[in-house]
Amino acid sequence: MKLATLPNDTADGALVVVSRDLSRAVTANTISHSLRAAIDDWASVSGSLQALSDDLNAGRSKGDFAFAPKMARAPLPRAWQWLDGSVFETHLDLATRAYGLPNPSYEHPLMYQGMSHRFLSGLDDVPFPKEEDGIDFEGEFGIITDFVPSGTTAAEARSHIILLTQLNDWSLRVPGRDEMTRGYGWIWAKPACSMAPVVTTPDELGEAWSNARIHLDLAIHLNGMQFGRANGREMRFGFDELVAHAAYSRELCAGTIIGSGTVANADYKIVGSSCIAERRGIEILEHAASQTPFLRYGDRVQMAARDKNGEAPFGAMDQRVVPMRAPEKAV
């Protein structure tokens, strides 16, 4: 099934079930008042949500209204935990060689804890304080868990992956370099991420959910020009292994979101990149200097995973980079 969140007067928004083709939706507020609440109680409510979805997709129900991604907030407008991996070997190899970053040992996946109290929708403008900070996108896949006990193994982790998502992990590369050098991860460099309009259960992807990886091309366009279309299949660690890694010394609360890091493929010369920093790294390796600029205010970034029929199972993201407004002064 596919789920989305519409705005209402609450911080978490209202849960709706969306048809497979994203054209129709049915309100689910009699089952759960928000997606966040539904995930907290997944074993009890997912069956009822699935029944709504089945009726909608079989034509037994017309749903309550026509759905459009622009109506939606992020499926989880806030979450208690966002842990972002970086496990595409091609991306890490290029970054290591181009920027002299430490070579990952691959004994464990790379992972950082990011800001989770706000996720932007896939169609929101994205505010940044300064163009000079090296504004960049990162096209990623992600998963959402139910409650995961600490010490959970990768094999056990698979059943804890209840929903799949697509994300843009917006990044500021200039402060990011400094922050990474200090070893503490990122505060300035990682403001709120954006989340595609619709989350899906793993079964919804059919064979494209395999080996705990999302085998879909992630089509990225910058100002209308294709930038990349790398496939999610080449993760060095699967999402099951990322869940197990995250749960070594902590429980994962229900609604934990875990990301793949920037999607990248070995044939990057054909499929392109999922962030500007990687393309600039390739330019450094090939031409000794980067050419592609980071983003400027007004730039437009579109992202949509595509299945073999060209459909976008998570809906399409389409966002503009804008200046951050000065805070309103206290009166």
Place this chain on the structure above:
Amino acid sequence: MKLATLPNDTADGALVVVSRDLSRAVTANTISHSLRAAIDDWASVSGSLQALSDDLNAGRSKGDFAFAPKMARAPLPRAWQWLDGSVFETHLDLATRAYGLPNPSYEHPLMYQGMSHRFLSGLDDVPFPKEEDGIDFEGEFGIITDFVPSGTTAAEARSHIILLTQLNDWSLRVPGRDEMTRGYGWIWAKPACSMAPVVTTPDELGEAWSNARIHLDLAIHLNGMQFGRANGREMRFGFDELVAHAAYSRELCAGTIIGSGTVANADYKIVGSSCIAERRGIEILEHAASQTPFLRYGDRVQMAARDKNGEAPFGAMDQRVVPMRAPEKAV
């Protein structure tokens, strides 16, 4: 005023107002159902909570029941955001010299984003997966904010600091070293922190809240022996500057907790340390080898900030290190 959280059937617990001497408490559920909810609505509810506190402290009310720290959960059993600084120059200088860590430039404070979906109470047992991971405590002070717009300055930040707290940022030093080298911050090394039983408004500390720093000794005992009593005043950056730093490219949601990092003083030879790693670093510098072991299961760690009368404004923490239980297998 002083506030605490008692267990009930909710994830956030029940808000109570506690008397200055921590002996009595009054339920505040007619004002706000939890501390987290009260912080979301601070401008509206803090006056009513203050009135309860004033009546309790003036003897006009006897309160509803006798309070004991062991009754309490963490004041915020979960929070949307936990950002931990590390801004005690003595601590950083010792770590730099003893362990060859990168020398902080002090252009900006060091800060990482930590796990915030669970805070243990100051009297909970603390579970860890392996003794060999180098289990350590970190005695810290912290603040809690209301909503902070991005771009807020340090001067503006002071009015956003609504509550003060005392924390133990439990750490695993062996995986922590590896994680820091990778630049992504900490996942394995930073499981749930513990929070002292009571949070206070800044005015409650009198002159001990000055220059956006907590001028109190943090008394730490390990298995009954004094380990340290460093004072919170020697922060290189005040909490106002930490708030402004955190809010550069993001809004801070109400209920954001920001930590000071391990409390340390220039006269560390007299006052001791607030974590084992620092003491081991001093031993390396003085004797070329560390002697103090990290924690073992059964070890007891007590922490209490003390004012000049010897009172503990946040209540006393008293915890034991225990083995993590294996997860229950799915049936």
